[in-house]
Amino acid sequence: MSEQNGKATIELRLRDGAQLFNTLDPFPFREGDIAAEADAYIVDWARDLPKDAPIAIVIHLERADAADRPVPDLATAITSWFASRARTETQALRELFRDGRLVFAIGFAGLAACLFLSWLLTQGSEGPFARVFQESLIIIGWVVIWRPAEMFLYDWVPILRRRKLYRRLAGAHVEIRPD
Template identity: 45%
Template sequence: MRAPSTEPAGVGRIEMKLRKVSQLFNTLDPSPFRESDLALQAEDYIVDRALELPSNIPIEIVIHLPSDELLQASEFDIASTIKDYFGLRRQAVSREMGELFKTGRLSLVVGLAILSVCLLLGWLFGQRMREDPLSQILTESFLILGWVAIWKPSEIFLYAWPPIAARRKLFLRLSEATVVLDGKPAT
């Protein structure tokens, strides 16, 4: 397999040199090409190379095969299988992001409720026993517990979703990629 290249026309090219078409697909999947999953190594290779390309250019996946394999392969079937596979991966990542935001919203409601109760309890302990060290410890403890309760939604809404959104965008680009089969003499 070769490294990606950028064509002068602004197309990011990912080239794969294979001995057999079957190297592209999961060998444990009994489905014909149209419904097959990509082999993990093929997916990883394509995704890794796509990450190296600029994000604002279209992707072209060129699969080099020996002539005898090329005769048996249907460019339409292989291209549609690759595109459909990454389309399904994009949908799965979209569902994952939806679930993450659903969890984030629920944990935000719970976290804000706990924070409010903790702040109220801390204030009450602070008002009743102003100089008592125990009340200061309790007041600070409730404050810390309240902030810990909103840790998870803060993490979700600030940090967890951008990598998932980037992965979804990458899978969309790969589902829209041009796939070309190229034959060469068998060696």
């Protein structure tokens, strides 16, 4: 990791371009999957970069690819891969809020039912047992609503953070340098 031309730079040293891709993937280039190790390396370094600086990725290749294999377009493969990851995070965010709305409706109904039962069952009775029963139903009702509240208040933040990082990586300037 370094800083060049006002861009935070991530540098990779590879034997050849094929090392960047998942070897089990039948689509070896533009449509292919980046190897999990390469993805993790780039993402880990990108997390440490300044949040406001544009990103550059420099790939140093020790040797050119074999003549019998087509040369992969590494720049397009990397930016497309991270653009796809950003779209996946956008979809995950949509699903979280859709599921959150459903879970909130269920939780709210559960809370209302617990509060109503608490009121109904303790209407005619007094004493410590009735009070314990009433408070227990109230606590259960609030526990039922906790997960939906957690989804809307906290769970979306890491998804948004990852999406922003993947979008930055998708917009990165990728440079290939033969060694």
